[in-house]
Structures are given as structure tokens and as C-alpha cells.
Amino acid sequence: MKTSIATVSISGELPEKLEAIAAAGFNGVEIFENDFLAFDGSPAEVGRMARDLGLEITLFQPFRDFEGMPESHRQRTFDRAERKFDIMQELGTDLVLVCSNVSPVSLGGIDRAAADFYELGERAAKRGLRVGYEALAWGRHINDHRDAWEIVRRADHPSVGLILDSFHSLSRKIDINSIRSIPKEKIFIVQLADAPLIDMDLLYWSRHFRNMPGEGDLPVTAFTAAIADTGYDGYFSLEIFNDQFRGGATRPIAADGHRSLIYLGDQVRRLQRNQTLTTPVMPERSDVEGVAFVEFSADARDAANLTQILKTMGFRKTRVHRSKQVSLYEQGGIRLLVNTEEEGFASTSFAVHGTSAYAMALSVKNAQDTLQRALALGAEQFVQPVSAGEVSIPAIRGVGGGLIYLIDGQSELGRFAEIDFIAVEEETNVPVTPANLLKVDHVAQTVAYDEMLTWLLFYTSIFDLHKTPMVDIIDPAGVVRSQALENANGNLRITLNGAENRRTLAGHFIAEKFGSGVQHLAFSTSDIFQTAAALRQNGFETLSISPNYYGDVEARFGLDPDLTERLKAENILYDRDEHGEYFQIYSRTFGEGFFFEIVERRNYCGYGAPNAIFRIAALKRQMRPEGVPRT
Numbered sequence: 001m002k003t004s005i006a007t008v009s010i011s012g013e014l015p016e017k018l019e020a021i022a023a024a025g026f027n028g029v030e031i032f033e034n035d036f037l038a039f040d041g042s043p044a045e046v047g048r049m050a051r052d053l054g055l056e057i058t059l060f061q062p063f064r065d066f067e068g069m070p071e072s073h074r075q076r077t078f079d080r081a082e083r084k085f086d087i088m089q090e091l092g093t094d095l096v097l098v099c100s101n102v103s104p105v106s107l108g109g110i111d112r113a114a115a116d117f118y119e120l121g122e123r124a125a126k127r128g129l130r131v132g133y134e135a136l137a138w139g140r141h142i143n144d145h146r147d148a149w150e151i152v153r154r155a156d157h158p159s160v161g162l163i164l165d166s167f168h169s170l171s172r173k174i175d176i177n178s179i180r181s182i183p184k185e186k187i188f189i190v191q192l193a194d195a196p197l198i199d200m201d202l203l204y205w206s207r208h209f210r211n212m213p214g215e216g217d218l219p220v221t222a223f224t225a226a227i228a229d230t231g232y233d234g235y236f237s238l239e240i241f242n243d244q245f246r247g248g249a250t251r252p253i254a255a256d257g258h259r260s261l262i263y264l265g266d267q268v269r270r271l272q273r274n275q276t277l278t279t280p281v282m283p284e285r286s287d288v289e290g291v292a293f294v295e296f297s298a299d300a301r302d303a304a305n306l307t308q309i310l311k312t313m314g315f316r317k318t319r320v321h322r323s324k325q326v327s328l329y330e331q332g333g334i335r336l337l338v339n340t341e342e343e344g345f346a347s348t349s350f351a352v353h354g355t356s357a358y359a360m361a362l363s364v365k366n367a368q369d370t371l372q373r374a375l376a377l378g379a380e381q382f383v384q385p386v387s388a389g390e391v392s393i394p395a396i397r398g399v400g401g402g403l404i405y406l407i408d409g410q411s412e413l414g415r416f417a418e419i420d421f422i423a424v425e426e427e428t429n430v431p432v433t434p435a436n437l438l439k440v441d442h443v444a445q446t447v448a449y450d451e452m453l454t455w456l457l458f459y460t461s462i463f464d465l466h467k468t469p470m471v472d473i474i475d476p477a478g479v480v481r482s483q484a485l486e487n488a489n490g491n492l493r494i495t496l497n498g499a500e501n502r503r504t505l506a507g508h509f510i511a512e513k514f515g516s517g518v519q520h521l522a523f524s525t526s527d528i529f530q531t532a533a534a535l536r537q538n539g540f541e542t543l544s545i546s547p548n549y550y551g552d553v554e555a556r557f558g559l560d561p562d563l564t565e566r567l568k569a570e571n572i573l574y575d576r577d578e579h580g581e582y583f584q585i586y587s588r589t590f591g592e593g594f595f596f597e598i599v600e601r602r603n604y605c606g607y608g609a610p611n612a613i614f615r616i617a618a619l620k621r622q623m624r625p626e627g628v629p630r631t
């Protein structure tokens with residue numbers, strides 16, 4: 001599978017774009033005319049820059065309003081085409097993209113258009129060039145790839161072919177089976193883009209909201225599989241018009257684009273019977289069995305505070321590391337590590353971010369396979385020396401540069417705690433009441449809003465996770481968007497919360513922690529009231545919820561007043577969906593806005609988004625003395 005991307009897809013000046021595209025690993029680049037016009041070098045210089053970076057120029061585009069022009073305009077249209085051909089020859093590309101005519105003066109008629117393309121083909125052939133025709137979803141007469149194909153077929157010229165663009169076909173829900181009967185030599189190139197499903201004008205949707213395959217909701221995989229079924233194995237080229245990407249960081253977005261194509265190729269290879277696409281072979285998406293541990297980095301003082309909170313939640317210190325200053329706390333199936341090393345990655349992470357949950361370990365079927373897949377998809381491996389006899393756990397860098405360790409039961413990795421740690425009997429003067437916490441319910445990561453798609457693609461391409469619809473979390477100071485990623489059995493749930501401004505609690509966290517990371521950890525219980533009682537006995541500091549909340553909840557859900565009283569007495573938040581009920585208790589914040597949550601799910605599927613505004617207001621009230629701006 002040869003990969004390409006249109007310059008319009010990323011931000012920056014042309015040289016910067018080309019460098020980022022090459023660095024991301026693409027084989028080719030589409031030169032968008034405006035990027036070329038805005039650049040002050042000659043076409044030959046652009047061509048040289050691309051080739052020096054190892055990039056083939058896959059096409060020059062767009063050439064607009066060509067076919068079906070009335071006689072009075074026709075000659076000028078061909079003159080315009082000859083000017084584009086001059087530029088193409090200087091650039092060093094042989095393909096031009098002609099998009100279907102939108103001009104009000106253009107005339108319909110398949111044969112008229114075919115005749116125009118025949119003539120353009122003749123002119124192109126004289127210069128050794130080729131012409132590709134693409135149906136824009138909003139083309140005046142031609143807005144369906146089946147009609148564009150009919151025109152190309154009737155033009156019947158070796159230098160005239162079809163260009164397919166997933167957005168135009170899928171946005172109009174055109175049957176993709178119609179692609180399977182197109183001869184592969186007549187498909188000159190394939191453009192790919194995904195998009196979130198939003199009901200709006202096609203042109204506006206296309207020009208502002210496209211995103212990378214896998215980041216949106218269109219069936220781009222099925223579309224690509226239909227193309228692969230023709231035997232086509234040429235370039236797949238991203239053409240992403242997206243306001244956020246145009247203003248975003250050039251290299252990371254180019255890297256996301258490359259990841260999206262590799263991921264797409266892998267999915268298509270798994271669907272395909274005839275294996276025409278040559279794609280890198282990698283293990284399948286990794287099925288996550290759960291969160292094996294979460295690790296905090298802290299200095300001695302913060303660690304004392306943190307472990308005190310852990311104890312009030314009923315955790316017991318069970319082991320200490322043989323050679324490092326790391327303690328293991330356990331309860332139910334939850335393992336938390338507290339790392340106070342003064343050297344190494346944890347310590348660097350502490351120096352930059354303060355006390356934070358900088359690493360998590362996921363239990364997978366085969367850690368080496370998962371690592372191989374992650375690396376094939378461009379993830380960054382993390383390696384740190386370990387002492388003799390200790391387990392070296394494979395790891396990759398994740399959100400905010402934090403770590404994702406990979407653990408399995410097939411190797412000694414699953415026994416890392418027994419191998420690397422020594423059991424301890426903790427002497428406590430105050431006995432800790434177990435709080436019945438069972439497992440990590442979800443890991444909530446706060447990221448900048450414009451990183452959300454990056455991490456969505458990261459997680460869903462490596463792990464077998466699916467996204468749930470985006471929800472808005474209303475912070476008194478602004479909106480935070482929240483997207484959950486879950487696996488089918490609910491063993492792994494990650495929420496990505498995207499903050500746009502620093503006055504929101506999430507935005508404050510990113511600003512003060514110097515970057516994205518885990519902002520809260522939620523543990524599950526099967527009996528929220530029993531847990532609440534244990535926490536109270538242990539002296540856990542529950543976040544106080546406004547009494548006004550409970551009157552509303554009682555009325556909204558028609559709750560029994562006794563239940564409302566119990567919820568209020570323990571500061572438990574309540575929600576309900578079509579599946580069941582949800583109960584939430586929050587801790588107060590720790591450091592720059594980190595907190596814990598305890599939940600009981602009675603078949604409930606969400607995350608209590610309607611309660612977030614009350615929880616955030618309460619957290620801010622509690623934090624205000626430390627300087628969160630009043631809203």
C-alpha cells in the first residue's frame with residue numbers, strides 16, 4: 001500500500017509541510033494548488049524539495065470547472081488546462097485531478113463531458129501526462145462516482161481515468177459495490193477521508209470537518225476493501241480538509257495521518273479474501289483484559305499524603321520493590337504503585353508534572369504481540385534498565401508522554417509483583433476497614449481538545465476498543481468534551497476529556513500539570529453504601545455536594561425520599577440511563593486537581609455526565625483557596 005497525503009491536510013508553509021509528510025513516513029504527496037501559489041519558489045524547486053525528501057508528487061490539484069462548458073467558454077477552459085500542464089511538468093508529476101464542474105453555466109450530458117475528456121486526454125498524452133476525474137458530492141451535473149466512471153469509460157482514452165474519494169461517495173451513501181466492477185487500471189488514484197456524522201450541507205461538511213480514517217464515522221474500511229477487490233494497489237492518499245488540522249501542530253497530525261492509513265490497510269487485509277493490498281503484517285488489535293496496575297510518581301512528602309488517601313479508601317500496602325523505592329497497594333483486583341525514586345523516568349515525570357498517575361499497565365493476551373502492533377503503528381517504545389533478575393515489562397509512550405506497560409499471563413510478566421517485590425506486613429496503629437473496591441472502573445485522561453482525535457486513533461488502532469458518542473461536560477467555566485473508549489466486556493474504559501480553555505477544571509489541570517495526563521481514577525464497588533460507610537470510618541474526605549442537588553435528583557428520577565436522604569448523607573451522586581443506575585462518590589482533589597472516584601454500576605453504561613457540572617463546581621469550591629479562578 002503506497003501512502004500519500006494532500007498538502008491541504010496539515011498546517012504550515014509548504015516546506016514545513018513536506019518535511020512533516022516525509023518524516024511521518026508517507027511515500028507521496030498531493031500538491032494543492034493554493035499551497036503552491038502561496039509559496040514563493042518555482043514549481044521546479046517544489047519538485048526538487050519533495051524528491052530530496054524522498055516523496056513522489058502523486059498529483060497536482062484541483063483543476064475546476066472543466067467539463068461540459070458551453071462553446072463560448074470551452075476554448076478558454078482548454079487554455080487553462082495547458083497552463084496547469086506546464087506547472088505539472090515543472091513540478092514533476094504526471095497526474096492532475098479534475099473535479100466535477102460546479103459552474104452554473106456548465107451544461108450536462110454524459111457524451112459532451114466524455115468528448116471534453118477525450119480531447120483533454122489527447123492534449124495530456126502529448127506531454128506524457130494523465131488526467132483523473134473526481135465527482136464532487138456537490139457537483140452541478142456529476143456528483144456520483146458512478147456517473148464520473150461512465151464519462152471516463154465513454155471518453156475511452158488511456159490518459160483519462162477515475163479518481164475515487166471516500167468522502168464524496170460515502171457522504172452521499174452511494175453503494176460501494178458499484179466500485180467493484182471498475183477495472184483497476186482506470187482508477188488513477190484513491191483519496192481517503194473520514195468524517196464525523198453531522199447533518200449539514202455537504203460542501204461545508206467536506207471543507208471543514210473531514211478527519212483521518214478511523215477518526216470519524218464513515219465506513220471508510222468497507223470503501224477501501226471494495227477498491228482493493230478491484231485489484232488496485234496504487235496510492236491511497238489522504239485529503240483532509242479540517243479547520244483544526246489546518247491550525248494544529250504539523251508533525252503530529254501528519255503522523256496521525258500515516259498511522260490512520262497503516263491501520264486502515266491492516267483492517268482491509270483482515271477483511272479481504274484476495275489479499276491484493278500489500279500492507280505491513282502485524283498482530284491483530286489487542287484484547288485488553290483489564291488494568292493491571294496504575295503507577296504514581298511522587299516525592300516523599302506527596303507520597304505520604306497520597307498513601308494516606310489510599311488507606312482511607314481501604315487500600316493496604318502489600319509489597320515493596322526489591323531494588324527501587326516503589327510500594328504496592330492492593331484492594332480487590334486493584335493494584336496501585338507509588339514510586340518515589342529520585343532517578344529514572346518516574347522521577348523526571350515527577351519533576352515535570354508533579355505527583356501524577358504517570359503510568360498504567362494493561363493486561364493483554366500477549367504483551368509482545370501488542371508491542372509489535374503498537375510499534376508497527378508508529379507508537380514510541382519505552383525501555384528502562386532493570387536490575388538483574390527483575391522483570392522488564394514492555395512499554396510504550398501514551399497520553400502526555402506517560403507510559404502504558406503491557407502485561408500478560410503467558411510469561412513471567414504476569415508475576416512481576418511476586419518477582420520484583422517483597423511481601424510486607426504493614427503495621428498500622430489505626431486499622432483500615434476494607435471498602436469493597438473491586439477494580440479500576442475507568443481511567444480518565446485529560447488532554448487538550450485538539451489532541452482528542454490523536455489519542456482516539458492511538459487507542460483504537462492498537463487495542464480492541466470502540467468509541468462511544470462524544471458528550472459535553474458542562475464546567476461552569478466552559479465546555480469539556482468527553483469521549484469514552486471501551487472494550488466489549490467493559491474491562492477497559494478510558495475517558496478522554498478535551499479541554500479548550502484553562503479556566504475549566506480540566507484546562508487548569510493541563511496548564512498546571514504541564515500537559516495531558518490521568519486526572520482521575522475511578523474504582524468500582526458492588527455496594528456503594530457499604531463502601532461509603534467504610535470510607536467514613538477510615539476518615540476519607542468525600543467531596544461535599546450541594547444539598548440543592550438532591551432535591552432535583554429526587555424530583556427528576558422520582559426517587560424514594562429515604563434513598564435521597566441516604567445519598568445526601570454520603571455525598572453520593574446518582575444517575576440513570578435506559579439500562580440501569582449509577583452511583584458516584586468523589587474524593588477531594590489532590591495536587592493540581594487529581595481526584596479519585598468510586599462508582600457502583602447497576603447495568604448503567606455511561607459515566608454520569610449530567611452530574612459533572614455539580615461535581616466540578618464542588619471540586620472548584622474545594623480548590624479555590626489554592627487558586628482556581630472563580631467562575
Ligand SMILES: O=C(O)c1ccc(O)c(O)c1
Pocket residue numbers: 061062097099134136165191206207239
Ligand atoms: O472541496 C473541494 O473543492 C474539493 C477539491 C478537490 C477535491 O479532491 C475534493 O475532494 C474537494
Ligand SMILES: [Mg+2]
Pocket residue numbers: 134165191239
Ligand atoms: Mg478529493
